[in-house]
Amino acid sequence: MPANLPPHYFTAEKKLRFATNPQDKILAIHEMLGIMPHHKGTDRLRGDLRTKLAKLNKELQKKKGARIFSYSVKKEGVAQVLLIGLPNVGKSKILSVLSNAEPEIASYAFTTGTPVIGMMKFENVQIQLVDLPALTHEFTKRWLGSLIYSAELLLFVIDLNSDINSNMEEFEDLRGKARKSMIVGNKLDLPKSKKNLIALKEKSEGISVMGISAEKLIGLEDLKTQIYKSLEIIRVYTKEPRKQPDFGEPVVLNCGSTVINAAREIHKDFAGGLNYARIWNKKSNGLRAGKEHKLEDGDIIEFHI
Ligand SMILES: Nc1nc2c(ncn2[C@@H]2O[C@H](COP(=O)(O)OP(=O)(O)OP(=O)(O)O)[C@@H](O)[C@H]2O)c(=O)[nH]1
Ligand SMILES: [Mg+2]
Known part of the structure; x- marks a missing residue:
């Protein structure tokens, strides 16, 4: 029975041929298996690829210091x-x-x-x-x-x-x-x-x-x-006494975060000595707020030690 493989299967196969390390080879094989239609004509090929995969996984695990291969995507930005x-x-x-x-x-x-x-x-x-x-x-x-x-x-x-x-x-x-x-x-x-x-x-x-x-x-x-x-995140902006707020980089926090959470996000040591904060937003103009005061998106915050 013919395998009837779609053209992009061969693109993945090419990736496998040019892969120089076991990780890339494993990824290419996964791609090929995903593309391959499920029918009798592909059973044999599927089996061969799975054997190859098992070998590569073993090879990877045997390598000194190598961790078991798992895929993760490095986080960037706020979420x-x-x-x-x-x-x-x-x-x-x-x-x-x-x-x-x-x-x-x-x-x-x-x-x-x-x-x-x-x-x-x-x-x-x-x-x-x-x-x-x-x-x-x-x-x-x-x-x-x-x-x-x-x-x-x-x-x-x-x-x-x-x-x-x-x-x-x-x-x-x-x-x-x-x-x-x-x-x-x-x-x-x-x-x-x-x-x-x-x-x-x-x-x-x-x-x-x-x-x-x-x-x-x-x-x-x-x-x-x-x-x-x-x-469910909020952005707050910090300011120093008698200075303009810093709107460049917002401090990003989870909804429900408090004054003390914001201080910790900026610097651990800084949070320890915190006494109170002043908050500017649509409703208040420099209102004094305690450590447990809940912040809102857009708040401008001034810390006092
Ligand atoms: N009419 C219409 N076609 C769309 C729309 N969005 C995507 N397409 C078409 O749908 C097809 C599939 O789009 P892709 O973005 O490749 O889909 P995908 O979910 O990433 O597909 P896989 O990676 O194969 O899982 C393409 O031909 C697109 O041009 C849309 O809003 N309207
Ligand atoms: Mg896609």
């Missing part, structure tokens, strides 16, 4: 946000319109083989977006657990022009593992999408659902704002 979903829903397209990244986008499934990172600017902060291989991809199944665990937010992407029920089953599976999550219904420009978006919103009580079209650039500003809101 790490994952783009997750079934094949071809538009995850990479969304990354390309929200960030500086230029991922590969194509009309076939499993275009993305390894995570692609981009930075999204929201007002004065940078948020890291990680575009992942499709959920049914071998790579994703193996590494998703640790990535979901460390990320601040999961964006579950759905193609609104397709059957939303099968998407929702996948989402229900992941939802409990993520710290925070929201649903992004993409391809709002297509015929069935508007109706499906309404149905999706009804199904997902308590979860924020955003309808967008990455292709036609619809709903992107609202999506950015919702991503920021879902992160």
Whole structure:
């Protein structure tokens, strides 16, 4: 039986041939396994690749000082946000319109083989977006657990022009593992999408659902704002007595943080000697606040020792 492999399988195979270390070889094999269709014609090849994979993993573990291979994405910016979903829903397209990244986008499934990172600017902060291989991809199944665990937010992407029920089953599976999550219904420009978006919103009580079209650039500003809101962070600015506030770099804290939390974020020693703070915002003009006073987004804070 012929294997009938799609052209991008051979791109991954090429990566394997040119890989110079076991980590890269393992990644390339995962990519090949993910692309390969499941049928009798590919059984033998699948078996061979799995044997190769087992050998490489052993080799890696034997290397002196080598840790067991696990995939993690180094965090940058104020938060790490994952783009997750079934094949071809538009995850990479969304990354390309929200960030500086230029991922590969194509009309076939499993275009993305390894995570692609981009930075999204929201007002004065940078948020890291990680575009992942499709959920049914071998790579994703193996590494998703640790990535979901460390990320601040999961964006579950759905193609609104397709059957939303099968998407929702996948989402229900992941939802409990993520710290925070929201649903992004993409391809709002297509015929069935508007109706499906309404149905999706009804199904997902308590979860924020955003309808967008990455292709036609619809709903992107609202999506950015919702991503920021879902992160539940605040930005505060510090000032020294009789000086202007420093609006350059905000101090980023979790919602609900207090004066003492902000002081600790700036410097541990500094927090120890803290006596009180003064706060400027829309409601107060230099109001004296204790260590346990809760801060709000946009507060200007002056510490007194
Ligand atoms: N009509 C329409 N097409 C879109 C939209 N967003 C993405 N597409 C198309 O959908 C196809 C898949 O897009 P990708 O961004 O590669 O999808 P993906 O989810 O990253 O796919 P995999 O990496 O294979 O899992 C491409 O042909 C895109 O041009 C959209 O908003 N509207
Ligand atoms: Mg992709």
